Amino acid sequence: MADRSYAYDPVGTGAPVNQQSHRMEEGQLxxxxxxxxxxxxxxxxxxxxxxxxxxxxxxxxxxxxxxxxxxxxxxxxxxxxxxxxxxxxxxxxxxxxxxxxxxxxxxxxxxxxxxxxxxxxxxxxxxxxxxxxxxxxxxxxxxxxxxxxxxxxxxxxxxxxxxxxxxxxxxxxxxxxxxxxxxxxxxxxxxxxxxxxxxxxxxxxxxxxxPESPTYYLLKSDRDAAADCLATIRGRSRAGVEAELSKMEMEVKASMEKTATIADVFRGSNFKAFYISCALVFFQQFCGINAVLFYMTDIFDASGTSLESSIATIIIGAVQVIASFITPFVVDRLGRRILLLISSCGTAIGAGLLGMFFLLSEQKSPVVESISFLPILSLVVFIVTYCWGLGPLPWAVMSELFPIEVKAAASPIATAFCWVMSFLVTRYFPTISSSLGMYVGFWIFGVCCVIAFFFTLFLVPETKGKSFQEIQEMLGAGKQKQEKV
Missing domain, CATH: 1.20.1250.20 (MFS general substrate transporter like domains)
Known part of the structure; x- marks a missing residue:
């Protein structure tokens, strides 16, 4: 019987290659x-x-x-x-x-x-x-x-x-x-x-x-350093990462053919990537997550729970962690769009129910006592579904949509826009709630979540398992190149 611990090498030298070593070349992902x-x-x-x-x-x-x-x-x-x-x-x-x-x-x-x-x-x-x-x-x-x-x-x-x-x-x-x-x-x-x-x-x-990002070294035309980085990241030899490195090199070279400016962000497929990214971070902030966290103590007090606010906050923090660590395990199986749809739907329900409870509470409705559990239930639904989609995925999608040469110009603008929205919510939501009623604020957030659902359904592309080049083709970059030719 032949010794199965060896196999012939694929380039045909006839030299026996240890099969265990060959398996190791599959990498340590x-x-x-x-x-x-x-x-x-x-x-x-x-x-x-x-x-x-x-x-x-x-x-x-x-x-x-x-x-x-x-x-x-x-x-x-x-x-x-x-x-x-x-x-x-x-x-x-x-x-x-x-x-x-x-x-x-x-x-x-x-x-x-x-x-x-x-x-x-x-x-x-x-x-x-x-x-x-x-x-x-x-x-x-x-x-x-x-x-x-x-x-x-x-x-x-x-x-x-x-x-x-x-x-x-x-x-x-x-x-x-x-x-x-x-x-x-x-x-x-x-x-x-x-x-x-x-x-x-x-x-x-x-x-x-x-290690450094291999893409950065390729942008600096240092192929050897990029190969070493990629070999370290993948747990493979230099030869084992050659095919992936060549593919990355082609993408980087294509991106280096032109230097992106701020104006390029607002052209063609780049602008499509930009407005999708900005819209997602807008919905991330205007779903009301900061308002929910800001009013967490009030929500627990309204529910009539005997828990101290510090203990209640720890519990909610633990719920956030558990929910957030679910996403990395499922996002590459289910895809970005389905999680964003579930998230926007769940946060809409949570914000809507919170708004309804605070409206009834403000009107001193006798129903409030019988639904004292509703604020905590709404809070859990809101935070769990936020952590599944609207929390992590706008950043993940943003990093995927922009071509390499545009990222350095576009990502800071989209990220700064996110924090402008965050400032508006954290600074002025308390004022709006005190003058118009807390329920009005939560219902506004609920409407934004509904809009986020339909925006995702019709305009956000699915990037699951696709290369950066394939994503650019989805956004229409390939079509634009053909038109120029």
């Missing part, structure tokens, strides 16, 4: 998940920073726990919450520049600088001005990372796993929220800062050993 996971530790840091106000606001109102010389007003706290989004509006342009000049890897590492500056300001704060400045610096980092991280994850992923890696953003940001929700109420103001700094430092140490 789990590596891309580990690398993306390490990259997204920084996303968890941002979640920690974004959720920092939840436990800190109450500490600032207590003279024995606050580092400030005076107790802040409610308006001070509202501005402190919203100023992060102001910084995030400018961060994407810094991030896009860094990604193109020093690379995706070092762009992400450099985005920790504003984080550290923000933590220093928070640690030495004696007045609200320090906290305002710290939140703005954190926002700059948020804008940088939300621009570079989806780009990095999309460029290291295989076509079949790009959706899963893109979904890591929402999953890891909820881990950051849960961490600050879980420890913030029970440790001191300074201890919260020490933990935040430690997590950022952990990212810097671990990510230092991770």
């Amino acid at each position: 789990w590596r891309q998940y580990v690398i993306a996971g390490v990259a997204n530790i920084l996303i968890a840091c941002l979640g920690y920073n974004m959720g920092w106000t939840a436990p800190i606001n109450s500490k600032l109102n207590k003279t024995d726990e606050s580092p400030l010389e005076t107790i802040p007003t409610s308006d001070d706290l509202a501005w402190m919450g919203s100023l992060l989004t102001i910084g995030a509006i400018f961060g994407p342009f810094i991030g896009g520049f860094a990604a193109s000049k020093i690379g995706r890897k070092w762009g992400l590492i450099s985005s920790t600088i504003p984080l550290f500056i923000g933590w220093i300001l928070v640690a030495v704060a004696k007045t609200m001005a320090y906290l305002f400045a710290g939140r703005i610096f954190w926002g700059i980092s948020v804008g940088m990372v939300f621009t570079i991280s989806p780009m990095y994850c999309a460029e290291i992923a295989t076509d079949d796993s790009r959706g899963a890696l893109g979904s890591f953003l929402q999953a890891f940001i909820t881990l950051g929220f849960l961490l600050v929700y879980g420890i913030g109420p029970f440790i001191s103001y300074m201890a919260v800062a020490y933990v935040g700094v430690a997590v950022v430092a952990l990212f810097c140490v671990l990510f230092f050993f991770m």
Whole structure:
């Protein structure tokens, strides 16, 4: 009987090749998940920073726990919450520049600088001005990372796993929220800062050993470095990644034939990718997620539950984490569109029911007592379905739709637009709700979710399992080239 541990090599030299080695050449595709996971530790840091106000606001109102010389007003706290989004509006342009000049890897590492500056300001704060400045610096980092991280994850992923890696953003940001929700109420103001700094430092140490995006090296015409990176990411030899590298090289060369400008973003298939991306991040913000999180305590109080608000917040944070980690496992099986449709439908139902409950509550309807469970049920439905689609997928889809040469120009604009919308919601929703009624705000969000459903149904392309070139052809780039010829 022939020894089955050997097989002849495919190029016909006749030399026996160990079959185990041949199988290893299939690669270790789990590596891309580990690398993306390490990259997204920084996303968890941002979640920690974004959720920092939840436990800190109450500490600032207590003279024995606050580092400030005076107790802040409610308006001070509202501005402190919203100023992060102001910084995030400018961060994407810094991030896009860094990604193109020093690379995706070092762009992400450099985005920790504003984080550290923000933590220093928070640690030495004696007045609200320090906290305002710290939140703005954190926002700059948020804008940088939300621009570079989806780009990095999309460029290291295989076509079949790009959706899963893109979904890591929402999953890891909820881990950051849960961490600050879980420890913030029970440790001191300074201890919260020490933990935040430690997590950022952990990212810097671990990510230092991770590879650069092969696409970046190809853009710099360094094929050898790109091959080494891709071999590391795929767990294959240089020969084993040659076919994929050649395909990537063709796409990059095609993109380098012209230099994209801001004006190119608004032309042809690029503009289609741009308005789809902007619409998705608009729906992400105007589905009402920040308003729901902002009013979480009020929602629990309205339900009549005996749970303390800090414990209730931890429970909701845990629900977010569980729901968010479902998406990476199913997004490349079910596709982006079906999850976006489910998400927009679920958030519409959740926002609509919350609006109905608060209307009945405002009218002092006797029905309220019998449906006291409704706010919590609506909240869970809303957050779970948000985490399945509208939370993670706009970023994943954005990273897939733009051609390589346009990403550096288009992604910062779309990301900045997202944070402008976030600022409008976080800063002015409380004012609108107090003047018109909370139910009006939630119903507005519900209508936006319904519009998101139909927008996705008719205009968002399915990118599951498709290469970047195939996606561009879906958007009409191929047709435009034929017309030019």
